[in-house]
Amino acid sequence: MRKIIKYFFGDIIRSKWIIVYTVMLLVFSAGIIYFSRDEQKALLSLLNIVMYLIPLLSMIFGSVYYYNSREFIEMLLTQPVKRSSVFYGQYFSLALTQMFGFIAGIVLPLLVFNFGLNSIFLMTAGTFLIFIFTGFALLISILVNDKIKGIGILITVWLLFAVFYDGIVLFMFYYFADYPLEKATIIASTLNPVDITRTMMMLRLDISAMFGYTGASFKKYFGSKAGYYVSLFILHMWMIIPAMIARRKFNKKNF
Amino acid sequence: MKLLKKIFLLLLLLPAFTYVNSETIKVGANEKFKTPEEAVRYSSDGDRIILSGGVYPVSALVIDKRIVLEGEKGAVIDGSLLKEILTVTADSVTIRNLTLRNTGTSFVTDVAAIRLENVSGCVLENNTVENSFFALYLSSSRNCTVTGNRIAGNSVSESFSGNGIHLWKCSNIAITNNEVSGQRDGIYLEFSVNSEISGNTSRGNLRYGLHFMFSEGNRYIDNVFRNNGAGVAVMYTKRITMTGNRFEDNWGANSYGLLLKDIDNSLIYSNTFTRNTAAIYMEGSNRVNVFGNNFENNGWALKILGNCYGDSVMNNSFSNNTFDVSTNSSGNTNFFMNNYWDKYRGYDLDRDSRGDVPYRPVSLFSLVVERVPEAVVLTGSFLVDLLDAAEKIVPVFTPETLADNHPLMNRDAK
Numbered sequence A: 001m002r003k004i005i006k007y008f009f010g011d012i013i014r015s016k017w018i019i020v021y022t023v024m025l026l027v028f029s030a031g032i033i034y035f036s037r038d039e040q041k042a043l044l045s046l047l048n049i050v051m052y053l054i055p056l057l058s059m060i061f062g063s064v065y066y067y068n069s070r071e072f073i074e075m076l077l078t079q080p081v082k083r084s085s086v087f088y089g090q091y092f093s094l095a096l097t098q099m100f101g102f103i104a105g106i107v108l109p110l111l112v113f114n115f116g117l118n119s120i121f122l123m124t125a126g127t128f129l130i131f132i133f134t135g136f137a138l139l140i141s142i143l144v145n146d147k148i149k150g151i152g153i154l155i156t157v158w159l160l161f162a163v164f165y166d167g168i169v170l171f172m173f174y175y176f177a178d179y180p181l182e183k184a185t186i187i188a189s190t191l192n193p194v195d196i197t198r199t200m201m202m203l204r205l206d207i208s209a210m211f212g213y214t215g216a217s218f219k220k221y222f223g224s225k226a227g228y229y230v231s232l233f234i235l236h237m238w239m240i241i242p243a244m245i246a247r248r249k250f251n252k253k254n255f
Numbered sequence B: 001m002k003l004l005k006k007i008f009l010l011l012l013l014l015p016a017f018t019y020v021n022s023e024t025i026k027v028g029a030n031e032k033f034k035t036p037e038e039a040v041r042y043s044s045d046g047d048r049i050i051l052s053g054g055v056y057p058v059s060a061l062v063i064d065k066r067i068v069l070e071g072e073k074g075a076v077i078d079g080s081l082l083k084e085i086l087t088v089t090a091d092s093v094t095i096r097n098l099t100l101r102n103t104g105t106s107f108v109t110d111v112a113a114i115r116l117e118n119v120s121g122c123v124l125e126n127n128t129v130e131n132s133f134f135a136l137y138l139s140s141s142r143n144c145t146v147t148g149n150r151i152a153g154n155s156v157s158e159s160f161s162g163n164g165i166h167l168w169k170c171s172n173i174a175i176t177n178n179e180v181s182g183q184r185d186g187i188y189l190e191f192s193v194n195s196e197i198s199g200n201t202s203r204g205n206l207r208y209g210l211h212f213m214f215s216e217g218n219r220y221i222d223n224v225f226r227n228n229g230a231g232v233a234v235m236y237t238k239r240i241t242m243t244g245n246r247f248e249d250n251w252g253a254n255s256y257g258l259l260l261k262d263i264d265n266s267l268i269y270s271n272t273f274t275r276n277t278a279a280i281y282m283e284g285s286n287r288v289n290v291f292g293n294n295f296e297n298n299g300w301a302l303k304i305l306g307n308c309y310g311d312s313v314m315n316n317s318f319s320n321n322t323f324d325v326s327t328n329s330s331g332n333t334n335f336f337m338n339n340y341w342d343k344y345r346g347y348d349l350d351r352d353s354r355g356d357v358p359y360r361p362v363s364l365f366s367l368v369v370e371r372v373p374e375a376v377v378l379t380g381s382f383l384v385d386l387l388d389a390a391e392k393i394v395p396v397f398t399p400e401t402l403a404d405n406h407p408l409m410n411r412d413a414k
Helices: A001-015 A017-035 A039-068 A068-075 A083-112 A115-143 A147-175 A182-191 A194-203 A207-223 A225-254 B002-021 B036-042 B363-370 B373-378 B382-393
Strands: B024-027 B048-051 B054-057 B061-063 B070-071 B075-078 B086-088 B094-096 B100-101 B112-117 B123-125 B128-130 B136-139 B145-147 B148-154 B165-168 B172-174 B179-181 B185-192 B197-198 B201-203 B210-214 B220-221 B222-228 B231-238 B241-243 B247-249 B256-264 B268-270 B270-272 B278-283 B289-291 B294-296 B299-306 B312-314 B317-319 B323-326 B335-339
Touching: A001 B278, A017 A039, A017 A083, A039 A068, A039 A083, A039 A115, A039 A147, A039 B247, A039 B382, A068 A083, A083 A115, A083 A225, A115 A147, A115 A194, A115 A225, A147 B094, A147 B373, A182 A194, A182 A207, A182 A225, A182 B373, A194 A207, A194 A225, A194 B179, A207 A225, A225 B222, B024 B036, B036 B061, B054 B148, B061 B335, B070 B075, B100 B112, B136 B323, B247 B256, B323 B363, B363 B373, B363 B382
Parallel strands: B024 B048, B048 B070, B054 B075, B061 B086, B070 B094, B075 B100, B086 B112, B094 B123, B100 B128, B112 B136, B123 B145, B128 B148, B136 B165, B145 B172, B148 B179, B165 B185, B172 B197, B179 B201, B185 B210, B197 B220, B201 B222, B210 B231, B220 B241, B222 B247, B231 B256, B241 B268, B247 B270, B256 B278, B268 B289, B270 B294, B278 B299, B289 B312, B294 B317, B299 B323, B312 B335
Antiparallel strands: none
16 A cells, blocks of 8 residues: 555656645745735635635545546556555545645745744644545545546535535524524534634634624634534544545446 | 001911911821821811821721822721721812722722712822722712822622722813723713813723713823723713724623714714724714724724714724624715725725725625624635625625725825
8 A cells, every 4th residue: 555655646746736736825825924914814815725725726636636547546456456555545645745735835834934823723724624625526536437527516516615505504594593593603613624614713813702692602612622622523524434435436436 | 667567577477377377297107196087187278198108097087178198108098898998078188199908898889999079179199099999989079180090909790899980970070191900990980071081091990991971071082991891881972082092902702992872973083993892883873073093903893883873984094804894774874985994995096095986894794794693603704705795896785875985095195
């Protein structure tokens, strides 16, 4: 398996994709940090990149890579290796290369400009999102053989997490405005990995004071050990379940 | 001629007699008078009582003569947690350089370290008040000065604490350069008119830094209100002026930089609002001019409810606020002009440093949050930005007329 990871890893590093990815993130983050006078504003902009751009790029990168290396995978499968090893090799090398790109592109500038704990937080959040959405990318590309269709579904899934979910939540809030919504808001914002990231960062940025009554229950929840572990647990579930399903499908797939 | 000379001489000596009349009475362990009570009983109008260093247990001492009560270094009057400490019932009493501590606590009467009761021309100067229920309490008094006092309470709950500087039915009072912390309300005025409150610092109080009701014609200048439980709340008053004040760090779920409830015909200018949950919250306030203020890093810079009429917001600077302006009404009867908004994305083709397209400071999301406060957890969401952008282009829900038609292009443009 280590050998397989090495092969995939080398393959990804050789393609210019990951370099473009890193440089692009670096330009974004350096630009944002350099041009915004305010630390909070810079962090918010970077948070937007981490929350929206990173998942989208992870998915597109993951699936394009999978579709393009179909023949290589088929060739590998003729060798005496376990299918799971091939899957894991691909999954981890995709996620790890992106993680390195992300750390070099966003976390390093943050550390250089001395953002302290917040940069560690962004790093953790970004890493989780990379692993989660790489899993989704592989799952969808394994299930859907047609490249165009696959990427279409991917973008829909991204929209679902990044935009539609919030839209549905907002609609529900509006519709059920006359009911107590404290618990509902907590549940709503822990179910979506993108929302967990955002909420946690917002609480770190002290915007929580604006949350009113909701904020009190929110701070209590996310500030408590239980809330922290539940959030971590949900993030892990989002990371493990799609990847597991993808592996199972990959093992049974008829190439 | 001789008689005239005698009369003249007498006239010359007259001030000397009055001078002899006003005596300086020392109080201390080694002096003739051991306690302030004895000294006050002995004294007569115009005398000066000086407490030398030391701790004097005093409880409910009434000062009913026109005297000056002064402390030397280290003079402490201790109320031993029993009752009120000093009650002044004579005009023109001056109390200065004293440290007063440990008043009693009462839920029936307002126990204070120093109470002025229906007097005029009194001065409270450079005193230190520690661990008191109410600190300085002015009741039905006129033309008094409260200056340079330092009040440090250690209140823990609102119902077990009193206010720092408390004015009830007073007029023409000058409250200057005091420092109040750790009380329930820092400075409190009720039915008190034509007073000037300037240069004070009110911070870390349990409830409000400044709180007043029915107190017309007062001026608040260059004060600092920082980190109070619920910020500053002022109510039911006309004709006030607030200028040069700093409202800072009033950050919490139910906290306001400046809460205006039923405040009419007033001026609020050149103040600075930083890091408040809501910098200015206006409810039922009419014809208030808000101009030249600086709003930075607040949650809401301006919350202006639908029952506010004829207010004008001009030449202010809004930067780094989560919401610039929010309202709960779809109409608008207030006037916005020439403000600087950091979120403004317009252009200035004619180079007059004013933007050519109007800026609408109320975002769709702020309207949603006004209706469903829980929705605020979606702050920073991509969807919210999308909705706001769409609404900016074609305003459907946000008040059409609530717009700054000539926003400033940069902060320093005038």
